[in-house]
Every structure is written in C-alpha cells, then in structure tokens.
Amino acid sequence: MLTHADIARLLPHGHPLVLVDRVAALEPGESIAGLKAVSTSELCYAHMTPGLPPERWAYPTSLQIESFAQCAAILWFETARIREVLDDQALIALAVRRCRFHAAAYPGDVMRHEARIDTIVHDHLFVRGETFVEDRCIASVGQMVAAIGSRRTLRDAGGTAQTTSESEASHG
Amino acid sequence: MVDRARMEELRELVAEVLELDPDEIEDHADFKDAYDVDSLRAIEVLAQIERRYRLDIPQRELADMTNLSAVYDVVSRYAGWPVAST
C-alpha cells in the first residue's frame, strides 16, 4: 500500500498543498480510498482569532475538493502505471460537477475520500465518489473530469495539472 | 433516407449530455453557437454515443460533428445506419 512518502513522490504538488496523508485502499483502474487528517495547525486556520465560534473552523470546501482531486490523481497514476502509459503524462483538471456538501469536516476529523473511475475515454478521465468522516458521508462528488496529455501541454492547460512523472516537479 | 428513430435517439442522447430538453436540439443548429458546446461537452457526447452503440469513433471525427444532423452522418458511417440524403 502506498505510504505518505510514495504520495509525496507521486504528486507534483509540494508542501503545503499535499492534501492526501495516506492511501487506505487502492484498486488500480477502479477505485481509491485516501485519507486526509484535518488539523488546527494547517495554514487555512492561521488567521483565525480567539473567540470565533466553532462553525468557523469548518474545513474549507475548496481544500476538500482539492484533497479529493489529489486522491483521484493518485488513482490515475497507479492506473497509468499498470497500463504502462508514457512517463511524461500530465493530468489537467477540466471540470467538477454535481457535488453536494452535506456537512463540514473540522479539526480532529479524518476525511476519507473514496473515488471511483467512471471511465477513461479519448484521453479523458471521469471519476466520482464521496467523502466520509467516520461513517458519515459529508460530501458527494458527482463527477470530476481531467484530460490526460503530455507534460508539454501544461503551460497551455486549464486549471490544475498533475503529472505522472516521478521526477521533481520543476516545470521548466 | 435517415433512420428517424436513430435520429431521435441521438437527439435524446445529446440533450441528456447537454442537460437540455430534446425539443431544444434542432437538427442543424450549430452545437457551439446554439448550445455552447465546448471541447469537453463534445468528448462527452462522443463517449456516450460510443457506449450506447458500442462503437469506436476516433476523436478526429469530432471536427465534423458540429450539429445533430452531422452527428448522425458520422455515427451512421460507423454503425452502418442508412445515410442521410443531403
């Protein structure tokens, strides 16, 4: 099973935007369960002042989406490996659709993102899934779409890009 | 002679992907101009067609699939349906 060291090696993201702590389950080509612990020591809480009510510590939805997306990316990288895809590929985020956020995660919670591949077609990856805290489903992701392209296209790409290259992510 | 049943199937399929009513999809209305279909939506339409009819249609055909009638033309070639008369 992938360790946090493997995750750091796989994702082109660097600190402090590596938002997957552990892979709990992985079936290349199928699904992944990735964990991310929420902690008060994270940057998103740096500006919080004493006296704010607890609701204000809800983990930002934007970071929750990014965390889920990184789990999906790890699933893709492992899928790509078994398909012996070129090492020079990039994942370019295109769309996120039909998501509902039922409840928030708070410091002390561990988010469990369960992502499943819907299909990979015409170099486009379609995934869906849910996010749990313990046994509560706090969010459902109807669809995330990423295009699979060469790293070369990174500069002209839309939104967030992630690569299968395991070299240091210096995009020169 | 177009297979009208197939044409209507395609209309429904396209409508579903675009989240529109089938009634809104006209035979010759340009996807991009009339329905704001971008490259991602086009891929999704293509993927749905391939899944529905168990076809493999190369991505390069997308360039010609600019309206519903044109979609029919392309799909009919791969699926062996009657070809539309111009």
Place this chain on the structure above:
Amino acid sequence: MTGGAGVPFAAPLSAVDRVEVLHRDDGAALELRAEKSIDPGDPYMPGHFPGFPIYPGAFVPETVLQALAVAGGALDGRVPRIVALRELRLLAPLLAGDTLTCTATVTRRDEPGVLGVAARVRRGDGRPAARAELEVRFVDDGAHAR
C-alpha cells in the same frame, strides 16, 4: 497578503483583493465583481506547483465564496458555506502575476437560506479562465453539531 485575513472563517488564502457590488436588488438578485491577483507568495501557492505557480482550480470557488462573504459583510455572525457545486469548469490557467476578475450573479433559491451563484472568471488578457455554478448557505453560528 496575510492568509485568509479578509474573512472570519477558515480559508486557504485571501481569495479576493477587491469586491465591488455592481447591482443590488433587495431580496432578489445581486451582482458582484471581484479581483484577485495571483501571488506566488500567497499561502499554499508554493505547493502548486513548486517552481511553477498556478492558481489552483479548486480555489476558484473560494474566490466566489469570499466575494460573497465580503459583499455580504459576513453578516451578523452568519458566514457563507458552499453546499453544492453544480459545475466548476476550468478553461485556461491562471498564472502567477496575472489578475483574475470574477463576475458573479447571486439569486435566491427555493430552499430557504440557500443562494445560487453563477460566476465567470476571466484572466487579465480577457480570456475566460473558469466558470462556476454553486449554491451557498449562510450558516448561523451555533449550528455546529457534534
């Protein structure tokens, strides 16, 4: 920019520099314009990506949310929370040094307390960078349930 200093709730960074209310129609619709300059020194940016800063697509909803929060004056202890993301479409990269402009239209939804927000984001060169359709609820303090 110091963290999410502009808003009194957890946030990855300050996702808006300036918010302008273009049109306010009491009880019905609201139109906002927000700007954000992509600063590689902002929180989280060093990680996205090391040596090649790009505004994360996931931060586009954050810009929309914070624009709403700032325009709404983080009203009386009620802060907005995204409850649904109908669509986030990413069209072009937002690179360090660029400035994004977000225009958002806010309307009431049938469900009480829920607002619909339709946002378009353009880059400094005018090219569309993203669009987002989301639903927001203003959460009352004290709603926290464990």
